[in-house]
Amino acid sequence: MRFIKNIQNSIKHNSSRNVLCINNTYFTYKDFEIEVKKIRYAIVNTIETSEKLIGLVTNDDIQTYASIIALWLEGKAYVPVNPDTPLDRNYYIFELTKTKYVIDSTKESIYKDYKVINSSTLQDLYQDLNPKDFSGDNLAYILFTSGTTGVPKGVPITFNNVEALVDAIDAEPEFNLNNEDRCLQMFELTFDFSIVTYLFPLLAGSCMYTIPKGTMKYFYIFKLIKEKKLTVLTMVPSIINYLRPYFPEINEPSVRYCSFGGGALHSDIAKEWSDCLPNCKIFNYYGPTEFTVYSGFYPYQKETHTKAYNGIIAIGTPQKHTLYLIVNENNEEVPIGETGELCLGGPQITPGYWENEERNKQSFFIRNENGKKIRYYKTGDLCIKDKDNDFLYVGRADFQVKIRGYRVELSEIEFHAKTKSEKKINMVALDIYNELGNAELGLAIESDTFDTSDIFEYMKTKMPSYMIPMHVRFIKEFPHSINGKIDRKELKKHFDIN
Amino acid sequence: MSRKDILTKVNKVFSSVLEHNNFELTNTTTADDVDGWESITHMMIITEIEKAFSIKFKLMDLMNMNSVGDLLNTIESELLIN
Numbered sequence: 001m002r003f004i005k006n007i008q009n010s011i012k013h014n015s016s017r018n019v020l021c022i023n024n025t026y027f028t029y030k031d032f033e034i035e036v037k038k039i040r041y042a043i044v045n046t047i048e049t050s051e052k053l054i055g056l057v058t059n060d061d062i063q064t065y066a067s068i069i070a071l072w073l074e075g076k077a078y079v080p081v082n083p084d085t086p087l088d089r090n091y092y093i094f095e096l097t098k099t100k101y102v103i104d105s106t107k108e109s110i111y112k113d114y115k116v117i118n119s120s121t122l123q124d125l126y127q128d129l130n131p132k133d134f135s136g137d138n139l140a141y142i143l144f145t146s147g148t149t150g151v152p153k154g155v156p157i158t159f160n161n162v163e164a165l166v167d168a169i170d171a172e173p174e175f176n177l178n179n180e181d182r183c184l185q186m187f188e189l190t191f192d193f194s195i196v197t198y199l200f201p202l203l204a205g206s207c208m209y210t211i212p213k214g215t216m217k218y219f220y221i222f223k224l225i226k227e228k229k230l231t232v233l234t235m236v237p238s239i240i241n242y243l244r245p246y247f248p249e250i251n252e253p254s255v256r257y258c259s260f261g262g263g264a265l266h267s268d269i270a271k272e273w274s275d276c277l278p279n280c281k282i283f284n285y286y287g288p289t290e291f292t293v294y295s296g297f298y299p300y301q302k303e304t305h306t307k308a309y310n311g312i313i314a315i316g317t318p319q320k321h322t323l324y325l326i327v328n329e330n331n332e333e334v335p336i337g338e339t340g341e342l343c344l345g346g347p348q349i350t351p352g353y354w355e356n357e358e359r360n361k362q363s364f365f366i367r368n369e370n371g372k373k374i375r376y377y378k379t380g381d382l383c384i385k386d387k388d389n390d391f392l393y394v395g396r397a398d399f400q401v402k403i404r405g406y407r408v409e410l411s412e413i414e415f416h417a418k419t420k421s422e423k424k425i426n427m428v429a430l431d432i433y434n435e436l437g438n439a440e441l442g443l444a445i446e447s448d449t450f451d452t453s454d455i456f457e458y459m460k461t462k463m464p465s466y467m468i469p470m471h472v473r474f475i476k477e478f479p480h481s482i483n484g485k486i487d488r489k490e491l492k493k494h495f496d497i498n
Numbered sequence: 499m500s501r502k503d504i505l506t507k508v509n510k511v512f513s514s515v516l517e518h519n520n521f522e523l524t525n526t527t528t529a530d531d532v533d534g535w536e537s538i539t540h541m542m543i544i545t546e547i548e549k550a551f552s553i554k555f556k557l558m559d560l561m562n563m564n565s566v567g568d569l570l571n572t573i574e575s576e577l578l579i580n
Contacts, residue, residue, distance in 0.1 A: 214530055216563070217537035223561040242541050246557040404538075465536075 001136060001159050003166040004072050007202055008129045011036070011069075014179050014205035020062055021228065023212040027062045029205065035066035036073070036129060038122040039103065043074055045124075046117060047101050052138065055094050055102035055114065056080045058189035060210050063105040063119040065198060068141075068189075071103075075134030075159070078103075079142050080190045084213075085464045089152065093144050096154055096354060136160035142354060143192050143289055146400075146408045146467065150415040154354025155192075161292040162195070164347035168319040169200065174281065174299060175257060179205030182254075183232040186211050186221060186239070192289040193262050193405065197234045206232070218242045222250070229254035236262040236405030240273045241436040250276040261285035261294065262405035264393060266437065267308040274302040286315035286393070289407075290363075290377050292348035295322050298390065309384065309392035316390055322346040325376060326385055331365050339394050342383040343376040350377070401431040403439055403466050413459070413467055417443060420458035423450075426478055428486055429469060435498040442495045443469035446478045471495050504551075504573050508566070511546045515539055525567030547573065553580060 187194035298316025
């Protein structure tokens, strides 16, 4: 794998430079190399060669990042679980992937049913960082996203997928990190956006700045930009929605790149944010987890590149080797200017959802193009291709919403809420927009008022915190549309949260 | 406005945003001590406090605010400016 060889070279060449800044403590690439070697030694000496999917508890420390690289050198995949996510869900994920080994830097690991490698107490070093020879079809990671029936959906990504992502970004002349860059790494490692915020800095020899637990994320990010003079930002649009009231106080000339992804970027706020970063190029990236983070971008520029549809910045064009196709219900291409579902083809496409044949039949299809069979992933995003071959984002085709960049299936919330409810009543999860334009979750219950604390306690054991509704309303009778469906638009009017 | 009065008002905002009052706010209280006080609810709390006291925080103050004591100090100094 070329990209893994390149990580090895970068670690060697940048040994005296900083790789990570965690809670004001700096670590060098040399420190990182030592951690990688220790963890690799433990992997080689404890884990059977046949075991490929290794659990990783995603703490905010150097060992956790080093574990990813140590696993990759051995051709193994990491299955990340967040320590703040309910244990039930994390155990469930390991069951689905039949994981036996877990790498955990926590002092006292709670993963008692598994063979735990405690990565913070290791002594012996593996002799080198030479990557093992292995097939590019091996998995590099599996991430789990919200599923419709209460079962999280696993998205496996191969080393070939990651290699194709790195190739595509390398081919992009507008975006080049170097070993002087200071990069924001604000994402939890269970979130696919994190791949680009640790992988690209590692390849370039740049330094990553993380967000410590317990800090107030939005203000801490600003503090990092200001005090550490960050040069590269990668974030979800909700960050700037929250910072927007303070834009007049922000002027940060150090920032040269700001990449957005994981949600719709609105043109009015993009313009205002651009004013805060006078020397910055803004990239509006698009890409689902199923297509290895990024599939393409639109280069926003407040004077010259402002293409938008209904106030949402365009997602631009596909990157190298990626194909975009907009289709109707029969998976047939629609003409330019017409709305349809965006489908993605190319080397970054996942081999398919983890052990979920039914879902795979719905989400992937093969299309013959010039005698070649191209496999496409149906994103569920509605888009339009315009006359300049730019792609415009229109909205979602289903009940999936983005909460702070995380994909959430509203039906998963409803499923868990109803499971615990003794009364068999209607409950509908809704995305409600606050005055800053961020989605918050609401739960509408068709009933007289009653105590929901049991339901909420239960939901907190089944879903990560971003999936727990923040607003509850009791409505005696749900409004229905003419065709008899629950009228979600009308229901949302009951949530006056601003 | 006395610090005690400020604290009473701040208490009200906390319990209305967090939808519970299982907490005691003192100068040394941080987000770790209060159930549900995290990044998102913090933003809501800040907005509600700005409304309740008719003040506007500065980003510089917000980025160095680590405890309820810091919060009360900032409110006090904002009220003085007004």
